[in-house]
Amino acid sequence: MHRVHFFACAAAALGVLWLGTESGLASGGKDRIAAEAAAGNAVREGLRFLEKDAARWKAERQCATCHHGTLTLWAFNEAKRAHYAVPPEALAEMEQGTRERFLGSLDKPRDPRPGWNMINTPALYLAVMAQSQPALPSPTVEERRRIAGHATRHLEEDGSVLTPATMSPPRPIDGPPPVFESREILTLLGALALRPQKPLAAEEPAAVHEARKKVGTWLALTAPGDDTQAQVLRLLLAARERKPGSVLRAATEGLLARRNPDGGWGQLRRLPSDAYATGQVLYGLSLAGVDHCRPEIGQAVAFLVGNQRADGSWPMTSRAHPGATPYTNPVPITYFGSCWAVMGLARSAPARPAN
16 A cells, blocks of 8 residues: 555544544545554553563563564564664664574474473574565575474474463463463465565475474364454465465455444453454554555554553453463563554554664
8 A cells, every 4th residue: 555545544544533534534634643642652652662672571580582582583574674763782782682582592403201392482483484575584494494494393293382381272270361372373484484575485394384284174174263363363464375266355354344332452352452463463463454544543553552551551461271370460461562563563563663
């Protein structure tokens, strides 16, 4: 979409919603500029929170994690792509720390011991990030090839990705949702990580090609989960595989039909809207080519803008699998949710490029 057209339609949708009347469109410039500024400020405040909280986490824990690490790098790169200012030092440090922490052990064989066959989830995130922005220097072409090989070695015979945290049904002692929602979620991430990228296609090992076929068969035979994340990842995979427009439209409309009255999405149908699900939906819809002029996009952006906290984060509530107690520490899920909110907003409300 042409950038000028994008700002006109997105800001108009936001103006109508926030003013509560159609006068937002009629009054034109001033209201549209205010709506655009509000969305941009939300991204900038979110970035400040992510940078500050990631630095605090690293100082206290002396490590990078899936949330305070991989997702930070992903959010920073999405914001930079959308013309938001990202501190180059913070981006470089996060890139280096993530590479050292999560990509160093990719070439190890799969551990055959029960409970030790965990797939490297952060590496899958990095692969999906790289497919969304193929020109990124990190992960490198070689690292993307290694991630695909890692994913290939961690497939079950039926083509699914099975880890202790993704047993079906999940056990109470396993990792919490939404990150470890189900076996389907990890398998969808594996499928996305296995998608060919132009720099790799000519040198793709036969094992990776066969792994992609196995994953596709498993997903085709598995009924989609009724969680929002599964719907987003299936839409994203369909877009990556260049499925017919009718398939993408059906997936898009199904996802839009899950919206709550406040304009956002919940992780499950029965749950209230939150930043994790809403940001993830906006991200997926954008990459699937959904027109930003749709009023649902503006309403979802407005939900995120209106629910951001003073420190730049978004409120989140921990969940657990049935029979387990939710984590009492809200920091990881708050950070996850805030990363997805920033990514969804950056995709849906990019900044004006500098002249």
